[in-house]
Amino acid sequence: MYVTPSVFNALAQIARLVRPKIRLWQAALACLLVFCVPARAEVTAADVQVAARALSFVSNPLKGPVRVGIVYAAGNPKSVQQAQSLRSMLGNGLRVGNLELRPVLVKSTDVAGTDVDLFFLTEFMTVEETPRRLGNRTRQSILCVTTDIAQVRRGACVMGVRSRPKVEVFVNQASATANDVSFSTVFRVMITEL
Amino acid sequence: MTRTIRSALFIATLTFPGLAEAQSIDYAALEQLFGEPVTNSATGSPQRESQVPATMIIITAEDIRRSGARDIPGVLQHVVGVSVLQTSNDYADVSVRGYNQAFAPRLLVLVDGRQVYADYYGFTPWSSVAVELGSIRQIEVVKGPNSALFGFNAVAGVINIITYDPNNDDVDTVSLSAGTQGLVQGSIVSTWKPSDSIGILLSAGHREGDDFSSPLQPADAGVRRGNERNAVNLGIEWEASDHLQYAVEATYSDARQAELAPLYTMVYNDYETNSIKGSAIADTQIGLLQATVYSNQITSRSFLPGVSGIWLTARNRVSVAQLQSISKIAKQHTLRLSAEYRHNTMATTPVPGGDVFYDVAAFGSTWEWQLDPSITLTTAVRLDHWSLGRTGSVPPGYPLTNEDWDRSQTEPSFNVGVVWQASEVDTLRFLAGRGVQLPNLVNLGGLVLPLPFPPGGFASGVPDLDPTIVENYEISWDRALSSIDAQLRVSAFNGRSRDIVAVTGGARPSEGLFGLPMNIGNSTTAGLEISLHGTLRDEWRWGMSYRGQEIDDDFAAGSSVGVTLTDFENTTPRHVLKANVGWTRDRWEADAYVRYLSRFEGVLGVAIGGAGTAQLVPIPSHAAMDVRVAYAVNDRIAIELSGRNIASSMQRQTSAPDVERAVFATFAMTFGSAK
Numbered sequence: 001m002y003v004t005p006s007v008f009n010a011l012a013q014i015a016r017l018v019r020p021k022i023r024l025w026q027a028a029l030a031c032l033l034v035f036c037v038p039a040r041a042e043v044t045a046a047d048v049q050v051a052a053r054a055l056s057f058v059s060n061p062l063k064g065p066v067r068v069g070i071v072y073a074a075g076n077p078k079s080v081q082q083a084q085s086l087r088s089m090l091g092n093g094l095r096v097g098n099l100e101l102r103p104v105l106v107k108s109t110d111v112a113g114t115d116v117d118l119f120f121l122t123e124f125m126t127v128e129e130t131p132r133r134l135g136n137r138t139r140q141s142i143l144c145v146t147t148d149i150a151q152v153r154r155g156a157c158v159m160g161v162r163s164r165p166k167v168e169v170f171v172n173q174a175s176a177t178a179n180d181v182s183f184s185t186v187f188r189v190m191i192t193e194l
Numbered sequence: 195m196t197r198t199i200r201s202a203l204f205i206a207t208l209t210f211p212g213l214a215e216a217q218s219i220d221y222a223a224l225e226q227l228f229g230e231p232v233t234n235s236a237t238g239s240p241q242r243e244s245q246v247p248a249t250m251i252i253i254t255a256e257d258i259r260r261s262g263a264r265d266i267p268g269v270l271q272h273v274v275g276v277s278v279l280q281t282s283n284d285y286a287d288v289s290v291r292g293y294n295q296a297f298a299p300r301l302l303v304l305v306d307g308r309q310v311y312a313d314y315y316g317f318t319p320w321s322s323v324a325v326e327l328g329s330i331r332q333i334e335v336v337k338g339p340n341s342a343l344f345g346f347n348a349v350a351g352v353i354n355i356i357t358y359d360p361n362n363d364d365v366d367t368v369s370l371s372a373g374t375q376g377l378v379q380g381s382i383v384s385t386w387k388p389s390d391s392i393g394i395l396l397s398a399g400h401r402e403g404d405d406f407s408s409p410l411q412p413a414d415a416g417v418r419r420g421n422e423r424n425a426v427n428l429g430i431e432w433e434a435s436d437h438l439q440y441a442v443e444a445t446y447s448d449a450r451q452a453e454l455a456p457l458y459t460m461v462y463n464d465y466e467t468n469s470i471k472g473s474a475i476a477d478t479q480i481g482l483l484q485a486t487v488y489s490n491q492i493t494s495r496s497f498l499p500g501v502s503g504i505w506l507t508a509r510n511r512v513s514v515a516q517l518q519s520i521s522k523i524a525k526q527h528t529l530r531l532s533a534e535y536r537h538n539t540m541a542t543t544p545v546p547g548g549d550v551f552y553d554v555a556a557f558g559s560t561w562e563w564q565l566d567p568s569i570t571l572t573t574a575v576r577l578d579h580w581s582l583g584r585t586g587s588v589p590p591g592y593p594l595t596n597e598d599w600d601r602s603q604t605e606p607s608f609n610v611g612v613v614w615q616a617s618e619v620d621t622l623r624f625l626a627g628r629g630v631q632l633p634n635l636v637n638l639g640g641l642v643l644p645l646p647f648p649p650g651g652f653a654s655g656v657p658d659l660d661p662t663i664v665e666n667y668e669i670s671w672d673r674a675l676s677s678i679d680a681q682l683r684v685s686a687f688n689g690r691s692r693d694i695v696a697v698t699g700g701a702r703p704s705e706g707l708f709g710l711p712m713n714i715g716n717s718t719t720a721g722l723e724i725s726l727h728g729t730l731r732d733e734w735r736w737g738m739s740y741r742g743q744e745i746d747d748d749f750a751a752g753s754s755v756g757v758t759l760t761d762f763e764n765t766t767p768r769h770v771l772k773a774n775v776g777w778t779r780d781r782w783e784a785d786a787y788v789r790y791l792s793r794f795e796g797v798l799g800v801a802i803g804g805a806g807t808a809q810l811v812p813i814p815s816h817a818a819m820d821v822r823v824a825y826a827v828n829d830r831i832a833i834e835l836s837g838r839n840i841a842s843s844m845q846r847q848t849s850a851p852d853v854e855r856a857v858f859a860t861f862a863m864t865f866g867s868a869k
Contacts, residue, residue, distance in 0.1 A: 053227040059436075097226070165618045166244070167228045173525065185482040185520060186219050189239050190228070192567065193525040 043086050043147050046163035051145045052096035054169050057187035062117055066099050069106040069116035073129035082122040121146035121157045130156045143181050153194050170194050222362045235334040235354040237560050237572055238343050238530045239520050247572040247611025249670050249685050253333040260785045262822025262836035267320050272787045274725045274739035275337055281850035283375055283405045284321050284421045285453035290337050290351035292743050292766035297456045300350035306357055308471050308488050314510035314540045316634030322465040324425040324445035328367045328383040329397040331356045338666040339629025341607035342574035345556055349629035349664035360385040360393030361431045366866030373858025377403040391433045398426040405452045408844050408852035414460035416499040421451040437477040445469045454850040456697045458759055458799025462497040481521030489513040512538045526564040533557050540635040545642040548586035550635050555579045568615040579604045582657060593705040599657040605630045619674040627666045633659040633695050637711035651706030660713050663692045680728025691717045696760040715749040717762055735776040742769055759797055759808055767794040781826040790817040796849025811849050834860040
């Protein structure tokens with residue numbers, strides 16, 4: 001059994017509203033002790049589907065073959081493992097809607113020299129391991145997607161997706177603006193902006 | 195009208211500078227992304243079904259197909275909390291949470307946001323709605339008042355029928371049905387794209403048949419003159435760019451059938467409707483902007499058999515212009531602003547020469563505030579200013595003058611909803627709403643009927659009726675029961691209606707006015723809805739629901755004929771149970787739907803000038819069953835056998851003639867590239 005952020009947030013909300021003496025960290029500790037298990041271990045096919053579907057709401061949406069740069073930290077075994085798992089999932093090209101996602105493994109230290117259409121940031125990368133700016137030779141900035149919502153929250157990646165327990169999409173609007181990425185209004189009102 | 199639409203589109207284009215590059219609403223893409231239906235019928239902004247601040251049910255195209263129904267009321271009667279009174283073979287009155295009556299006025303019905311509710315008599319003539327079942331993407335049922343979004347008459351609820359989008363959906367179907375009561379029905383729905391940016395949807399249907407053969411009241415003899423429906427709908431969408439879309443739609447329908455009229459006597463009605471609509475949607479740097487104009491016209495010719503034996507012709511036109519913007523003004527805040535103008539006019543009948551009309555100017559806003567990732571507060575308010583008027587001549591001896599109609603009024607509406615996703619599986623909603631129901635144009639003076647019997651005078655509408663105010667307070671709880679792959683919903687509601695309008699019962703003998711509509715008082719209600727539905731091993735689907743409801747009317751006495759024809763506490767069944775089970779394996783599909791209503795009463799009316807008084811008659815508790823069995827011959831062709839009310843050959847369900855069993859076979863085929 002595990003508890004999602006929505007449950008955690010609900011507990012925290014109750015803690016704030018109903019029991020003001022209980023602080024946020026205390027609620028979090030209680031949650032961890034009683035319910036929570038460690039964060040997700042892998043990117044699922046459903047996550048990839050959500051990410052690809054969400055891409056159609058970006059301005060100038062990508063179409064057809066899309067080179068997906070899977071960014072990983074070479075010295076981080078979990079990150080490497082997830083990158084390899086994701087590459088296997090995409091195979092020689094995974095079709096979702098009108099996109100065909102073609103994987104390219106990219107070391108976090110090599111993003112500037114890699115020509116791809118989209119970056120997918122693996123989980124488990126530390127702040128130090130995460131590239132500061134996801135641009136390359138042809139474009140100063142490229143849309144970045146991840147399943148690690150914390151990376152979105154701190155601005156390392158524009159969009160975060162989650163397919164379980166329900167589909168959720170997170171966008172760091174400041175990061176989107178900095179990367180010259182915009183989304184349709186319909187999309188923006190239906191997702192969570194961080 | 196064409197010039198009006200052109201002008202509106204031009205103005206819309208001029209007022210959308212600085213266009214961002216993004217898309218307008220694409221239901222299919224959003225549904226694929228979020229894995230659940232998407233709607234904008236709760237707040238005006240697109241939302242996931244699970245997150246709307248309203249008690250809402252979305253009936254999908256799959257649900258419609260499996261219902262086995264041959265019309266929209268047939269689909270709706272399987273939904274918890276929706277009441278369908280089948281008063282003839284091709285006519286039904288639909289309401290939400292009781293308060294159903296002949297020509298049910300409390301439920302606002304729209305197709306893609308265009309109202310098909312007929313203001314002149316305050317009802318929805320369902321068979322004249324120019325939509326084929328095969329062209330419907332989903333039917334959105336919002337329970338409770340929603341005037342703050344949709345304006346007047348959305349008091350018991352709103353039904354918004356969403357059709358396919360020819361730019362994003364590919365639908366090509368034809369169906370042919372034949373069955374008992376001489377039923378012959380056919381429909382075709384087709385989308386095509388002559389270019390990447392243009393999509394066209396065409397749907398058309400024909401139905402003909404007989405009415406039931408169950409016994410009629412003597413005064414209703416001659417009302418069964420053959421039922422027929424023809425309808426066509428043409429819509430064109432043009433995506434001028436990724437961020438700008440234009441759409442036009444034209445509809446026509448002609449439907450005639452026997453039905454139960456507001457005086458609770460049978461009439462034969464022939465409706466002819468047409469509409470034209472234009473809209474522009476632009477996604478800009480300040481948000482999504484939408485401009486819509488439309489005009490509906492309906493002409494009805496009503497044959498009143500029996501003692502009256504006359505034809506009444508009514509003509510009603512409503513013209514509407516709407517503007518709205520949806521903006522995400524901050525991370526946790528979405529704001530929708532709207533403005534609307536409408537002109538609604540009806541020619542007096544049966545004495546011509548006058549026009550009764552009202553103009554409405556409205557402003558509204560909806561503010562959605564995400565207090566926390568799990569808690570959202572939505573507040574919607576709207577002000578409607580309506581001005582009543584009358585032009586033209588009055589007949590000799592008529593005691594009212596056009597000046598009597600010079601009045602105006604401002605009415606506020608609101609909806610407040612808190613949605614709390616308390617856990618992964620639990621969602622709680624706390625809802626409050628105030629809606630406004632306008633008296634219909636017939637009751638506001640559209641009817642001018644000289645009485646051909648002593649003491650003479652007129653049966654007439656009057657201009658001094660007050661709107662009915664409906665308030666509703668509600669708590670609902672949704673829980674996902676993953677262990678049995680099911681969804682539970684429990685809703686408790688409490689409502690109050692003030693200044694309810696009765697269609698007749700008033701009189702001003704000194705002025706020679708009789709059979710007048712009047713505000714007769716208030717009514718309160720409280721109820722509980724419980725529904726549970728799920729699937730089993732992918733092959734089975736099932737559902738069950740219960741609605742218990744009490745209504746307490748507090749109406750003033752004062753009817754000159756002994757009964758006002760308005761009684762909700764006795765005519766609403768206290769207990770309604772519905773259940774369904776469905777099964778799919780390989781090429782076979784079968785579904786059965788059962789509904790049970792506890793004993794209630796129905797109003798039995800008297801024809802104008804007829805002897806006696808209207809009365810309440812008992813409607814025994816009863817269970818009715820609908821079924822559908824289908825076999826897919828291949829990926830494109832299916833053969834179906836459907837039955838409506840199959841449990842008994844003839845059954846008393848309302849005070850109208852008994853409902854008969856109906857059975858029909860359908861051949862359905864998908865053509866073109868769609869499958």
